Structure formats: structure tokens, C-alpha cells
Amino acid sequence: MRISQLEGRRVALWGWGREGRAAYRALRDRESGIGNRESGTAKAKADVGSMRPLTLFCTGEEAVEVRALGDVALTVETEATAERLAAFDVVIKSPGISAYRPEVLAAAERGTCFVGSTALWFAERADARTLCVTGTKGKSTTSALLAHLLRAGGQRTALAGNIGLPLLELIDDQADAWVIELSSYQTRDVASSGVRPEIAVVTNVFPEHLDWHGGEQRYVEDKLALVAEACPRVAVLNAEDPRLAALGEQIDSRVGVAAARRRRGVATAGAAGVVRWFNRADSWHLRGGMLHRGELAVLDTAGLPLPGRHNLGNLCAALTAIDAFGLDAAALAPHAASFVPLPHRLQALGERDGIAWVNDSISTTPHASLAALEVYRDARVAILLGGHDRGVDWHAFADRLRERPPHAVVTMGQNGPRIHEVLAAVADGTWRLRAADDLAAAVDAARAALGEAGGVILLSPGAPSFGPYRDYTERGRHFAALGGFDPDAITAVQGLGVA
Template sequence: MNFSDLAGRRVAVWGHGREGRSVSAHLSALGIPHDVVVPDEEDGPDPQVAYGDRARSLLLAAEVAVKSPGIPVTSPLYGQVVAGGTVVTSLTDLWMSDNAPRTVAVTGSKGKSTTASLLSHVLDHAGRRASLRGNIGTSVLEEPDPPSELVVMELSSYQAQSLTVSPRVLVVTSLFPEHLTWHGSEEAYYRDKLNAAAHGPEVVVVPGSDDALLARVRAAAPGAPLLATGRHTVGVTEDGAVVWADGTRVDRDDLPLLGRHQAVNIALAALAAQHLGVAPDVVAAAVRTFRALPHRMERVPSADHRTWIDDSLATAPEAVVASLASLPDDRVALLVGGADRGLDFTPLTDYLARRPDVTVLLVGPAGRRVHDTAGVGRLFASFADAVTWARSGDNPASVVLLSPGAPSFDEFESYEQRSAAFRAAAAAR
């Protein structure tokens, strides 16, 4: 279904945040009448639970509802709307239905923002007129003038769930459990995430070293051609360099991103660019000029003798393991914890058992659960207490790493606010 299919049908725009407002404005520009469904004022401000009788009647009366990503498919109202016969779609699917041939989408539990940004950077460097859009913050409706030749789209699991057409090229960076409340279960999360591969992509680019990911992609999209990183395409050597099959190479010290997991992301972006016709030497030159995104293994200014690293977007245990693995030779003080969403911390605690050089500083409900169930780390009453100790002479580490493995909402309004508190502690004299 595309936007033109909505003409002459009764349409409801479900949600009026940033994406809902852009959909409503676009429909108005196309001359397509529609109802805007917002939370009933008397039911409170939370858009996930505050839809009452008025909203329900509008959605059930609609032939098509364009749902915002923030509304979970596990909500009772979503089930009622689908059961009532309303077709539920999304901005992503409406747009993709018209633009799939020029779209390279990047999805994954972690690494998608960096990989998408790097791929867009490489394509621009090669003169391919790419634009970066999607979950990274720019609406797909914001078309540059002249229109871009290629759209690199960061694709969340929320957005992928609704797709009925796949992008031309899909890059899958990693897979581990995330957003389980929204999706309903771990298996539903994987199904919804990999729905992006299930509708005829030209190719799916995957990390060749991740057997579990490869198996899930094959199961979700048995007919999709796979293009895997490795020594026959673009791979990562034992010493952390990115190497092409023709011998083109970017050594580890020349890579713009810290850690082997980031080298894999670079290889994925390079392989996707090569599939799109960009020569290895051009990709390699572009890689060297890329700069890391904020809050992803980002070194921040510090006033003590230690290195402070902001990895506050690592909000799953597996992401923390990858970040720690990029610092194998450093004595690390690791800040872990925050709001508890019930994720399994065993991958992290198993890894920490092999890294006695890591001093673990635990905060928040998630940190308390790690402390109580695994018996690791030192529990602090607040984030402020933890970073104060990290700055003190009691801390034996040379690196202080904020890689929380959990959201920030126990103490902070956002991950940016938590990051700001970390940076302020690093710079304090």
C-alpha cells in the first residue's frame, strides 16, 4: 500500500508525535482527508495507554489507520482495531512501497545508527547523492532538492514490523533481545525485526561470523540472497583491520571507530557500498574520514589521568560485552545499570567472570538485580555516587566506561541527560 492507495478511503492517523504530524501534513498536501487520533485528554498524557472511547471509535470506523511507531502492537487497542477490520499500516511502509528500489535499509539490535551513517558517508564520498533518513531522526518525507539517488534508512524493529515490501538492500548488523514489551516476546521481536527481509530484497548483507544471526535471517527470508562479510568479500582480520578481497586494507589504527564490533559494522557498510558499485579504494578512503557518532564509544574530555568513554547508547547486555571486548588491554571501571526492563544479563556476567580486571559499578534497579542475582560489582545508591567514586583515588582503573546495558529512566529523563551527568563528572576538577 502506498500513499496514492489512500485516496477515497477513510483514513485515520494514529498518534500525533513527530511522525504522526509529518504524515498528517503529507496527507493534507495530497488532498487526502483524514482523522487524527490522539489520546483522550481525560485519560492522561501517556500515548500508549491513554486512547479512550473517542479514539477507539475513530480507529474502528477507519478503513486504514497509519500507526505511529510508539504505539505497541501488544496494546489491547491495537488488537481490537485489527480484529475490527481496519487495515493498520505505517509511514515507513507507505513510503517504502514507492521507494524501495532506491532504499538501502540498515537494521539490527545495535550498530544500525553507526552503520547507516557510515554507509551514507561512503556513498556521498563516492558521488552517489545519498540521504540519511528514518529512525536516526530525519523523516523519510523530508526529500532533498534535487531528490537523492539513494536513501540510507536506519530501520527500527517498530518500523520493520509493518513492512509489506523490502528495501532494495537490507543490512542486518546484530540480533539480540530488545524492546520485548513492545513486541510481546523475544521470538516476536526477531520476527518483526526480520520482516524487513521477508518481502523480496535484492540482497541482505550480514556478518558472516554470526551463525545465529545467519540462521534467523535464512528462516525469516528463505528466498533472500545473502551477502556475508568474510575474507572472500570484506572482512575483519584477527588484528582488527578491515580488508577487501582485492587486498585493499584499512588498518585497525586507521579505523575511525573503537572496537572489533565497530570494525564489523565498517565491513558491513563497505560490503553494501561495494554491492552498489563503489570501488574498494573509494570506500577505504571514505572510511578514514568518518567520525564516530555521539554516545557510541565516544571519548570525552576529562580532568583526571583516566580515559572516560561515553557509550550510553549501549542499552542491552550484549552491547556492553562488545564494548568491553574493544578494550582488552585496559583496566576498566564499568558503569552498568539503570531502569530494569527484565533483560537477561547472563551474557554480561559470564563475560565479566573472564575479566577480573574490570571494576563493575552498579546503579539503579537493573544494577541491583545484577548485584543480587550474580553477586558481581559494587552497588551505589545513585549515578552521582558512582561517578564520584570513579573520579576518586579508590578507583584503580585507567578507563571509565559508561556502557549501562539499561535505559536511563530510573534517574534521568533521557540517555542524553545521563550522558551529560557522566561528562560533567569526567570534566570536574
């Protein structure tokens, strides 16, 4: 759906986070014909007569800010009930609002169309060469690496999406390549836009965001809609992930059938894409510490700013996408040495009193916490686990601790007691298990567990931050402050926007 198609329809916005504000500005700017760099506030005050009526559903606190805009054509409401939502033809919904909430389903049944801002951008910018990146973990690092390497290859590249810059903020910008990180909240948006991505990268798939999606099966279906339904020209998939391996085989089979039909002169419906694998012997993969493209040894990864094998796997994904885009990834691979790692992802903050502080606040699954522990497998580490409870199973994590436990584990947060109970069943006295109510208490417990011998305090909670924190960034900033580091110095994401 293009923005012009909203003309004459009853339209509402739902959510006033950064995505909601970007959608508001895009709608108002399109009405006036001005570029999106002018603020929605200026538009609201300058051209009242031409503005379409809009309704915004937001919190009471946000409503005060919104009313200060002075947009007389904007109605602000604080209760998005099924009845109110059903009064609109189109509701532009922020990504964090689940598409499976009862009021959404009820309103949709009565004819309301719910659309995300990502779908609006794709419909507006069907001309863009897009490299979409998703996955349960690794999508932000893969996206940033991909943008960094494309720029090194002389491509004017946009980096936007879930990584921290809404696409609609760049609706009128021009770029040779658009690297777009997509969360599982946004992947189906792309499929529903009717625009085929050029390249879709999926790093891995395992359970997360089960509360938003309503279960693991729907989460997987929504995540893989980027490939299975959006039909990218090239799907870049991780050969080591069982779900992706199965999906890739299905695509390869469909492509083979379509090719055979074309050879016989039989028309085929739809546009079949192709699969490019990474983490496979005939593609980009690791052999020990050496990066290979098939049999060609390309780069020694020692010294790259990418801790852990999983991050080197993200590099393999980015290089595979670059080859698919039409550039020589082998020539660009050495530029990974100048990549600036993203904050809150195994971020080494520094050392205080013999203790190294590592901020992995982005870790929101047990799988991610295990990957973090693997990086510090030879260190004397105390890991902090726990946060918002999404009902994820921690037994596989506990089983891994039997094989190679850390020096100490401190549980915390809403699901801390549940994690503690699971881990207590495997604790054998060779490592310490402690419980804390919150992050500050967990840090104190970790310090005590390490003692004068020191070691590593690793914040890799394996759970979301909701509750005491707005997001993982705020949690990481608090952790940095507790360690005696400047939170403002650790949070910048470099490379966002067009460059």
C-alpha cells in the first residue's frame, strides 16, 4: 500500500515511538510535497488546510507531547480498543504492537487493514536495491558489516531498519544499496508490501519473542516469511541451521522444477529465487581461524574485531550477500578489520580492580548467552542471567553447563527464580550459583563470587529487558555505570543512514 492510496480513507496511527513519529512525518510531508527532512511540526503549523484527518493511539504521557505539535487535524486517543480500531479503514501500526492482539484480530475481522511502516516504505521505494537481513541473533552485526563492506567497495549505502533508524525517516533519500535489518515483527511486512527484495539474508532461527507471536510455530513462520513469501531474488541462508537448511532445499526444489518447466516451454507462475549458502564447504565458511570461499583461503580472522565464532559466521553471511549483489566479496573481506563493533554485543567496556566488564545486553535468548560463554570459555567468568520472562526453556542451557560451567552464575529479574531452579538441578559444587533481585544486586553478587582473584563480569542475560528498562540499550547503560564506565561513551551505533 502506497501513502497516496490512503487518500479518502479513515486512517489512524498506533504507537508514538520512533517508528510512529517517522510514519506521522512521512504522511504529513507527502501531503505537502515537501521532503521528509522537514519536521512534521513545521508541516502541522504551516499548511493546516490541506492536512487529512488523522487519529493517533498512544499513551497518556505521549499524548501531552503530541498535542504540543499543534496539529489541529490530529486527534489523540489513549485507548486502542477493538471498537475504536474498527472505525478506521487503515491503521498504521508500530512494530512493537503484536499483530495477534485480540483487539487487532477483532478489528481486522470487521474490515480494518493493519499495515506496518516497513511495508509503506517498500511500497513507496520499489525502485530500491534492497539487502534485507533477519535472524534470531546476529542480524544487527551482519547488517552493519554488510553496509561497512559495501561502502568500502564504493557503494553509496543506506543502513536502516530495526538497527535503530526507521526506514520512513529516509523515504526520499537515494542510495546504491539499502541494507535493512528486520525483526520478526517486520518480516511479514515486507511480504505484504508486494515488493520483492533483491537479497534476503537469514542468519539463524530459534525461539524468541514468543509472547508477541503467540508461540514458536508462528514466530518461525513470521520470521521466514521474508524468504518463503516475499520471494527475494536471492536468499542467503545459514547451512548450519536445520530450519534454514530445510527451507533452502524446498526453494532449490521449486527452482529446479520451474527451470525444467521453462525448458519444456511451460509457463511458470511467480518469480522463483535462488539460494546462496554460507557456513558450507563450497561457500563462505571458516576452517579453524581462516576464512574460506569454497577452497580459496581468503583471510586470517585473527585480530578481527569480531569476538566468537558466531560473529565470524555473521561475516560469512555478509560476504555471501555481497557476492550475490554482484561485487567481489573476497576483495572486500580485508576491510572487516576496520569494522567498529556495535554496542551491547559482547562489548568489552574495560577493566576495574582486576575485573573485566563485558556488556552483552543484546542477549535475549539462552542460545545467545551460551555463545557469549563460549567466547570466554577460558576465563574466570561470572555471568548475569535473567530479565523479562517470555517462557523460553532453559534446560538446554543447563545441560551445556554440565560440560563447561563458568566460575559463577547470578540469576536476576522476573524469570530469575525459574532459571535458578533449572540451574540448581545441575549445580555440582564446582561452580557458584547465586540469586539477585535486580541488576545492581547481581553485579554485587558477581563481584563477591569472583573475589580478589578477579575475572570477567559478563552481562549476557538471555532475556529481554522489559520491566525495569525501556530496552536493552538502557540495561547496558546501567551495567556500564555500575562498573564505573561512562554510559554515553558506549552507546553510539556507527554508520546509520546513507553514506
